[in-house]
Amino acid sequence: MEFNPAMRTVDEPGKWLSAGLAALVHGILIAILFWGVSWQRKAPESFEVALVSANTPSQAAPAPPPPPPRVEPRPAPKPEPKAEPEPPKPAAKPDIALPSPKPEKKPEKKPEPKPEPKPEPKPKTESKPEKREPQPDLRAAAEAEAKAVQTKAAREAAKMQQDRALNDDLARISSGKASKAIDGWKTKVVTKVRGNIVLPPGINGNPNAAFYVKLLPSGEILEVRLKSSSGNAALDAAWERAIRKSSPLPQMEDGTLPDRELSLDFKPFET
Amino acid sequence: MTGHDDLSILSLIAQASLVVKLVMALLAGVSFMSWYWIFRKGISIRAARAHTADFEKEFWSGGDLGAMYRSAAASREAVGPLGRIFEAGYREFAKLRGQPNLDASDIIDGARRAMRATYQRELDDLEAHTAFLATTGSVSPYVGLFGTVWGIMNAFRGLGDVGSATLAHVAPGIAEALVATAIGLFAAIPAVVAYNRFAYDIDRLANRFESFMEEFSNILQRQLK
Numbered sequence: 291m292e293f294n295p296a297m298r299t300v301d302e303p304g305k306w307l308s309a310g311l312a313a314l315v316h317g318i319l320i321a322i323l324f325w326g327v328s329w330q331r332k333a334p335e336s337f338e339v340a341l342v343s344a345n346t347p348s349q350a351a352p353a354p355p356p357p358p359p360r361v362e363p364r365p366a367p368k369p370e371p372k373a374e375p376e377p378p379k380p381a382a383k384p385d386i387a388l389p390s391p392k393p394e395k396k397p398e399k400k401p402e403p404k405p406e407p408k409p410e411p412k413p414k415t416e417s418k419p420e421k422r423e424p425q426p427d428l429r430a431a432a433e434a435e436a437k438a439v440q441t442k443a444a445r446e447a448a449k450m451q452q453d454r455a456l457n458d459d460l461a462r463i464s465s466g467k468a469s470k471a472i473d474g475w476k477t478k479v480v481t482k483v484r485g486n487i488v489l490p491p492g493i494n495g496n497p498n499a500a501f502y503v504k505l506l507p508s509g510e511i512l513e514v515r516l517k518s519s520s521g522n523a524a525l526d527a528a529w530e531r532a533i534r535k536s537s538p539l540p541q542m543e544d545g546t547l548p549d550r551e552l553s554l555d556f557k558p559f560e561t
Numbered sequence: 562m563t564g565h566d567d568l569s570i571l572s573l574i575a576q577a578s579l580v581v582k583l584v585m586a587l588l589a590g591v592s593f594m595s596w597y598w599i600f601r602k603g604i605s606i607r608a609a610r611a612h613t614a615d616f617e618k619e620f621w622s623g624g625d626l627g628a629m630y631r632s633a634a635a636s637r638e639a640v641g642p643l644g645r646i647f648e649a650g651y652r653e654f655a656k657l658r659g660q661p662n663l664d665a666s667d668i669i670d671g672a673r674r675a676m677r678a679t680y681q682r683e684l685d686d687l688e689a690h691t692a693f694l695a696t697t698g699s700v701s702p703y704v705g706l707f708g709t710v711w712g713i714m715n716a717f718r719g720l721g722d723v724g725s726a727t728l729a730h731v732a733p734g735i736a737e738a739l740v741a742t743a744i745g746l747f748a749a750i751p752a753v754v755a756y757n758r759f760a761y762d763i764d765r766l767a768n769r770f771e772s773f774m775e776e777f778s779n780i781l782q783r784q785l786k
Contacts, residue, residue, distance in 0.1 A: 312599075316596070
């Protein structure tokens with residue numbers, strides 16, 4: 291039986307092919323896991339985002355679009371809107387000189403202060419040379435200027451209002467978050483107290499008892515006061531004992547307490 | 562919401578404790594190796610089946626045994642396991658037939674022993690590394706479970722530091738820990754399926770080889786008369 295070892299080793303095929311296929315299988319699995327799992331956790335987050343956009347569109351829509359057409363004739367006063375509005379009116383009637391300086395100023399100043407009217411300056415410079423000759427137009431021009439100032443002021447007011455509304459929104463959202471956290475904390479407190487109560491026999495219905503609780507910053511209970519009785523003295527006493535037994539109360543997640551005093555409602559049975 | 566809401570698979574793995582991470586790394590390696598062997602054994606068993614079918618067709622088409630032996634001996638790689646069994650048997654038969662003082666049954670027995678030896682070697686080659694798949698299939702769920710138990714133990718120990726037990730405190734730890742079981746199952750399920758499939762395929766091939774050996778012995782015996 292002379293078999294030399296070389297005869298025995300029959301090379302199995304597909305070394306690299308199978309390594310590549312194994313890598314491919316794992317790549318696919320990781321991709322599926324990654325997309326699948328991350329997809330599930332994005333649903334709850336979208337709730338908070340939706341709150342922000344609720345009020346902004348109604349304010350944003352009316353303000354910006356109308357101004358551009360009106361501004362076109364005389365946007366000169368824009369650089370200093372509040373200082374100039376009155377001087378132009380008296381000066382316009384006697385002086386012909388007034389309009390001429392304006393066209394000079396306009397091309398210089400416009401590009402700098404306002405990004406919005408940038409596309410418009412070209413038509414203005416073309417139209418101004420024509421307007422310089424007919425003087426009666428000056429009054430109309432002054433009026434237009436005044437109008438422009440007014441619209442400008444109105445627009446700024448609208449903008450401020452918008453900003454304020456946005457700030458209000460943000461404040462509401464953050465306070466909403468805070469109140470959510472406080473609610474969560476209160477639930478925790480109530481849960482802990484509920485775990486410590488020994489309910490007396492003979493409770494009718496599900497009467498509500500409210501307590502004032504004074505706390506130390508560490509969560510230890512200083513004082514418990516009955517605010518409104520449940521109508522069952524034994525039950526009130528049981529709640530008070532349970533509250534005292536629960537000292538120290540749990541803290542919020544950041545390790546603080548939202549308030550030194552709090553009022554809590556307790557019902558013997560969970561609804 | 563706190564930082565716990567980020568439950569993507571990557572953060573789950575990144576936040577796990579060291580032991581759980583080691584378990585997951587081990588299981589990932591085992592899983593990769595088991596898939597490697599699944600593909601490699603799959604390829605080689607499929608090739609063995611195809612070669613066997615080809616050789617049986619050629620053998621029973623009634624060609625000259627001597628010519629068939631020469632072509633099989635010239636290309637041992639391409640002829641497949643059944644061809645190699647035939648080659649070993651016929652070589653022994655030709656050698657023994659040349660010796661004067663042997664009777665027919667000795668010659669046939671010698672050829673059968675040679676074929677049997679080659680048959681064992683071929684089966685051994687086919688079955689190589691399927692034991693790895695069997696081990697992966699039976700052990701990796703337990704390894705994953707170990708990682709999960711360890712992770713949950715840590716989650717509960719961390720819970721002791723916090724005053725109250727809410728689901729929000731335990732859930733991320735348990736989710737992290739369960740990833741280990743998931744990886745273990747991912748390694749185990751295909752390994753078990755592939756092992757059973759390969760075992761069945763190799764069994765059928767072994768049956769074909771054995772019946773071929775019996776039939777070939779009969780043919781050799783007829784040649785001696």
